[in-house]
Amino acid sequence: MASISEPSIRAAVPSAMPGRAWLRIIKSRHLRTPLMTLASLILFFATWQILSSFLLNPYLIPPPTRVFATAVPMIKSGEIFRDAGISLLRVMIGFSLGAASAIVVGVVMGRLRIINDLFDPIAEFLRYLSPTAMIPIAVIWFGIGEESKYFLIFWGTFFFVLINTIAGVIRTPAARQRAAQCLGANQLQIFLIVIIPSAVPYIITGMRVAMASSFMSIIPAEMLAAQSGLGHLLQVSGMLAQTDRIFVALATISLLGFATDRAFRYLVHRTLHRYMVVPET
Numbered sequence: 128m129a130s131i132s133e134p135s136i137r138a139a140v141p142s143a144m145p146g147r148a149w150l151r152i153i154k155s156r157h158l159r160t161p162l163m164t165l166a167s168l169i170l171f172f173a174t175w176q177i178l179s180s181f182l183l184n185p186y187l188i189p190p191p192t193r194v195f196a197t198a199v200p201m202i203k204s205g206e207i208f209r210d211a212g213i214s215l216l217r218v219m220i221g222f223s224l225g226a227a228s229a230i231v232v233g234v235v236m237g238r239l240r241i242i243n244d245l246f247d248p249i250a251e252f253l254r255y256l257s258p259t260a261m262i263p264i265a266v267i268w269f270g271i272g273e274e275s276k277y278f279l280i281f282w283g284t285f286f287f288v289l290i291n292t293i294a295g296v297i298r299t300p301a302a303r304q305r306a307a308q309c310l311g312a313n314q315l316q317i318f319l320i321v322i323i324p325s326a327v328p329y330i331i332t333g334m335r336v337a338m339a340s341s342f343m344s345i346i347p348a349e350m351l352a353a354q355s356g357l358g359h360l361l362q363v364s365g366m367l368a369q370t371d372r373i374f375v376a377l378a379t380i381s382l383l384g385f386a387t388d389r390a391f392r393y394l395v396h397r398t399l400h401r402y403m404v405v406p407e408t
Contacts, residue, residue: 221280233292
């Protein structure tokens, strides 16, 4: 049997190194998420391009290359940035007001049983009214100014954060509270040091869901009662049957929401990482 010479082994090892290097990169905890995100987006846009070019009507569903070509002059003129900035500002104001109010109310309802029993049926009754259904009453109450948009986003945010905050406070493990009592903590200290941190994962989950609802709330509001923003851009483009511009607006909304969620997750990871473990009951 012929033996394998040492030079042959050395020559074979480098050829396997690139594959091993890629394997290490894929398995890396820090690189896996961005690589998988990039691969997912590439797969999505490639599938969209193929379907629009060969299977679907390119006028009704323009391929991403045409959407990008339409977006270039809108980017150069600053039109898309202006509308996106206005919509994002409205979302952030309404979302902040809704989330802050819901956390305060949710903590009180979760901590005080009598308050929860009294107001929980009201919250359950109202939370099924979508922000879109509230547009007529918002226009009547606040007109077509900025206040009506803030109200609709507030409405789309409040109940998601409220329900999750109540659940987080109620599900605080009793063992943690008893342990704090054994160490001499009073009720205020237990509330601040045990209950609030235990509810953080639930609150953050509610805020992430509410953020998506906020973006879905602002679009119909801007379509019906605004002269600016991405919803207004969608309305005008739809009236003129400009599907390319419609898809630019849709892509901008998705990109804006995706970037906002990623920024929110990064901020939470940097500041509240030690609390982001759901406690066992």
